[in-house]
Amino acid sequence: MSRIAYFGPRGTFTEQATRALTDGDELVPAETIHAALAAVRKGEADGACVPVENSVEGAVTATLDGLAEDEPPLVAVAEALLPVHFTVVTGSGGGPIRTVASHPHALAQVREWLLVNLPEARPTAASSTAAAAVGVVEGQFDAAVVAPVAVEHYSLDVLATGVADVADARTRFVLVRPPGELPEPTGHDRTSIVAAAANRTGTLARLLAELASRGINLTRLDARPIKGNFGHYRFFVDFEGHVSEPRIGDALAGLRRQCAEVRFLGSHARADGVAATIDSGAGNDVFTGATDWVDAIRRGELA
Ligand SMILES: O=C(O)C(=O)C[C@]1(C(=O)O)C=C[C@@H](O)C=C1
Structure with a gap:
């Protein structure tokens, strides 16, 4: 275990x-x-x-x-x-609802619901949705926006369920x-890396070109500041495929050459089961075939 x-x-x-x-x-x-x-x-x-x-x-x-x-x-x-559908809870004491607490992400996802249904309540940030639930139990807040599982753990009154401004959140x-x-490849995998590239013209374009030129589809791109170095960023790149595939290995080697600092953050199955899109001429067989061709030249079998 x-x-x-x-x-x-x-x-x-x-x-x-x-x-x-x-x-x-x-x-x-x-x-x-x-x-x-x-x-x-x-x-x-x-x-x-x-x-x-x-x-x-x-x-x-x-x-x-x-x-x-x-x-x-x-x-x-x-x-x-x-x-992400929230449950809105209150303490069992009743009384007016003047404060409603939750994780900032959660408050942002129910802003319109709160404006309509609890217009007098002041939204208050908590470290997590469950920390907000604990705050209600302890009398710090009048209401909380929580995960459905929270009511299994804490003694709270349910005011509303299935709350979400965006239905498909x-x-x-x-x-x-x-x-x-590493997990085995499944054909519907995601690989994640974080790279700190030099602050020079075209750096990000070159980094992304390593993926684009190999027909690899991105699923996310985020930038976060490198602390203590104003104006410098790390790029988080998620893309389709598994590091065990020749085309992905080739792209990672390319990224490594481009960036002073690259950290591999994992290759695993996607929860949504979406299969990798592989452009024609960019399949693993093409990469393996090209490597075999170079090997044959090196062995003196081909020109
Ligand atoms: O506070 C929680 O319940 C969390 O698991 C965190 C978290 C988040 O980080 O976005 C997870 C899902 C919801 O979007 C709201 C909060």
Whole structure:
């Protein structure tokens, strides 16, 4: 049985994702994303589950920075995609609702609902949706916007369920571990890297050209500042394919040549099961064939 840390406390969306990604493992809540990742780095947990991106609010920056900056590196081995529909809860005491707390991502995803349904309540940021639930139990806030799983853990009154300004909102979560055996390729994989490229004309274009010229489809591009170096950025690039494929290996080698600093963040199956689009003339057979051709020349068998 593995010990898996997750962004908690108990009752977050991340707990729901962790349950979906594990089977009989011991799940250990951590108060922050940083603490969940640190538990793995310190050897206190075998893996950690953290949110990466939300379809409404975009990147979860604490996760991106934690994966890019801290040592030792961690690698994503699986992902989960959860529909994000919130439950709005209150304490059992009744009374007027003057404050409504949640994770900033959650508050941003229900802003219109709050304006219509709780116009008098002041939105207040909490470290996670579940931390907001705890705050309601402890009398700090009158209401909270939480994950459905939170009502299993805390004694709260449910005011509304299925709350979301954007009906199709989703968050993607990853399970990260120390580098080790990689997941098998499935044909519907995602590879993630973070690269710090030199601040020169065309650097980002050259980096992306390594993927485009090999017919590799991007699934996400984010930039985060390199702290203490104003104007310098790291680029997070997710793309279709698995590092074990010749075409992806070739692209990674190209990226390595372009960038002073590249960190491999994992290759694993996509939760949405979308198969990689491979342009004609850019399949693995073409890459293997080209390498075989060079090898034959080197052996003196071809000209
Ligand atoms: O606070 C939680 O419940 C989380 O798991 C974090 C998080 C996020 O980081 O976006 C996850 C999903 C929702 O979009 C709101 C909050």
